[in-house]
Amino acid sequence: MLNTVENSAGKLPLYEEVAQRISYLIEQGSLRPGDRVPSIRNLSKQLQVSINTVKEAYSQLEDRRLLEARPQSGYYVRARLPELPAEPVVDRPALSPSDVSLCDVYQMVMRDLLDPTLMQLGLAMPNPQLLPIDKLNRMLTRETRRFPEQSVAYQLPPGNLRLRQQIAQRLLGSGCTLSPEQIVITSGCVDAVVLALRALCRPGDAVAIETPVYFNFLQLIEDMGLKALEIPASPRGGISLEALEYALQHNRGQVKACIVISNFNNPLGSRMSDDDKRRLVKLVETHQVPLIEDDIYGDLSFSDERPTVAKAFDRSGNVILCSSFTKTLAPGYRVGWVAAGRYQAQIERGKMITSVATASPPQLAMAEFLATGGYDHHLRSIRRTYARQVAQMGDAIGRFFPVGTRVSRPQGGFVLWVEMPESIDATRLYDRAKQVGISIAPGQIFSIEGKYRNCIRLSAARWDSCVAAAIETLGKLAGEPLKET
Numbered sequence: 001m002l003n004t005v006e007n008s009a010g011k012l013p014l015y016e017e018v019a020q021r022i023s024y025l026i027e028q029g030s031l032r033p034g035d036r037v038p039s040i041r042n043l044s045k046q047l048q049v050s051i052n053t054v055k056e057a058y059s060q061l062e063d064r065r066l067l068e069a070r071p072q073s074g075y076y077v078r079a080r081l082p083e084l085p086a087e088p089v090v091d092r093p094a095l096s097p098s099d100v101s102l103c104d105v106y107q108m109v110m111r112d113l114l115d116p117t118l119m120q121l122g123l124a125m126p127n128p129q130l131l132p133i134d135k136l137n138r139m140l141t142r143e144t145r146r147f148p149e150q151s152v153a154y155q156l157p158p159g160n161l162r163l164r165q166q167i168a169q170r171l172l173g174s175g176c177t178l179s180p181e182q183i184v185i186t187s188g189c190v191d192a193v194v195l196a197l198r199a200l201c202r203p204g205d206a207v208a209i210e211t212p213v214y215f216n217f218l219q220l221i222e223d224m225g226l227k228a229l230e231i232p233a234s235p236r237g238g239i240s241l242e243a244l245e246y247a248l249q250h251n252r253g254q255v256k257a258c259i260v261i262s263n264f265n266n267p268l269g270s271r272m273s274d275d276d277k278r279r280l281v282k283l284v285e286t287h288q289v290p291l292i293e294d295d296i297y298g299d300l301s302f303s304d305e306r307p308t309v310a311k312a313f314d315r316s317g318n319v320i321l322c323s324s325f326t327k328t329l330a331p332g333y334r335v336g337w338v339a340a341g342r343y344q345a346q347i348e349r350g351k352m353i354t355s356v357a358t359a360s361p362p363q364l365a366m367a368e369f370l371a372t373g374g375y376d377h378h379l380r381s382i383r384r385t386y387a388r389q390v391a392q393m394g395d396a397i398g399r400f401f402p403v404g405t406r407v408s409r410p411q412g413g414f415v416l417w418v419e420m421p422e423s424i425d426a427t428r429l430y431d432r433a434k435q436v437g438i439s440i441a442p443g444q445i446f447s448i449e450g451k452y453r454n455c456i457r458l459s460a461a462r463w464d465s466c467v468a469a470a471i472e473t474l475g476k477l478a479g480e481p482l483k484e485t
């Protein structure tokens with residue numbers, strides 16, 4: 001049934017290859033709901049991999065809700081497999097630059113974020129219950145005591161050296177060999193992207209950006225008097241390089257930067273392949289357009305494999321890599337960073353001019369946490385939880401949303417992109433949901449001029465019986481307009 005697994009030169013961990021083979025057999029129907037899968041010992045012999053590898057593969061498949069363990073009996077294909085609907089089809093490009101219009105929906109959604117009475121399913125915030133809050137805060141206290149003067153002094157750009165050393169070490173796992181001198185500490189990832197845009201663009205310039213995209217970037221582009229050139233992206237592989245090439249050729253000289261969220265993009269959850277990252281770096285280099293890469297979700301891969309970043313293929317300093325610890329450790333600490341390539345000096349200067357420095361105490365605490373706090377252990381645990389929750393929410397959407405609804409299948413992060421039938425208006429759903437105490441992010445805010453009217457973004461950062469009930473309610477509400485017509 002299964003051939004021997006050969007480790008494909010470190011591309012995927014071995015257990016992930018085993019897990020993928022079993023899920024393929026389930027998808028194809030060779031293993032059916034209720035079937036017993038090969039015992040751990042047999043599969044390990046058959047595939048010539050260790051017992052632990054098969055154990056880990058089965059445990060991952062349990063998390064993905066494909067297998068269940070039965071005491072004293074072994075592993076079985078779940079009797080009811082997740083009823084995942086089809087994936088969204090996103091293809092709504094605008095191949096000439098447009099002014100961004102700050103839509104009312106965005107203002108409304110921002111107001112709701114402050115409303116504690118609403119269940120926030122539209123916010124892409126990590127679940128605080130999964131964060132090492134006590135440990136981090138203890139380190140904050142300890143480090144500010146240990147370095148009282150440093151804790152109140154400016155940590156002028158490029159920022160705290162120990163923190164930059166830790167970040168440089170971690171970047172090896174993303175395929176980048178950078179020195180601490182090539183990193184600037186910022187106040188979160190958005191600060192890093194702002195600094196990059198300020199270094200690259202002047203009012204009236206165009207910025208190529210995938211669509212749909214994290215709404216704050218669109219607001220930022222508007223705020224800086226820039227134009228957005230939307231490039232279609234797919235929920236699996238991310239930005240279309242063909243469309244980007246076409247757009248760069250047809251808007252020669254106008255496009256001064258390209259922004260890409262390369263791993264587990266917000267909102268699609270897409271992840272670019274290494275080949276595409278390499279091609280992207282070459283393409284923007286050929287057109288002399290700097291690339292701003294946002295990798296804020298990169299540490300949240302559902303498999304233990306940490307994806308590379310496009311920056312890993314950059315030989316000329318044309319890629320500006322931005323990230324932060326917002327999604328993994330502490331959004332409120334506001335600690336991010338930028339590896340700015342050939343724009344390092346401009347960005348250090350920009351940081352100094354706009355905010356002088358990032359606050360010192362969180363930098364001290366974050367450096368200590370990365371050095372001694374068990375960051376990898378923490379990541380393993382939250383990645384697993386998010387993988388399970390994303391599967392649970394996708395499954396619930398499949399059950400309760402109207403027929404024809406599509407949902408993304410991210411392999412990292414915690415947001416889901418839901419494309420409902422064309423007749424369903426996401427803003428109406430948003431209004432109705434709010435009346436029953438649920439807040440969602442309507443699709444319009446993820447594009448210029450309100451595309452994606454039938455789409456919503458949901459966060460699976462939290463999953464419990466209340467969230468499950470909210471998804472059922474949302475599905476019913478989404479179905480109502482269909483009944484009316």
Ligand SMILES: Cc1ncc(COP(=O)(O)O)c(C=O)c1O
Binds near residue numbers: 189191214265296324
């Ligand atoms: C893609 C992306 N980049 C940046 C941010 C914000 O990052 P920070 O809070 O570190 O500024 C978010 C938050 O949702 C995001 O989704």
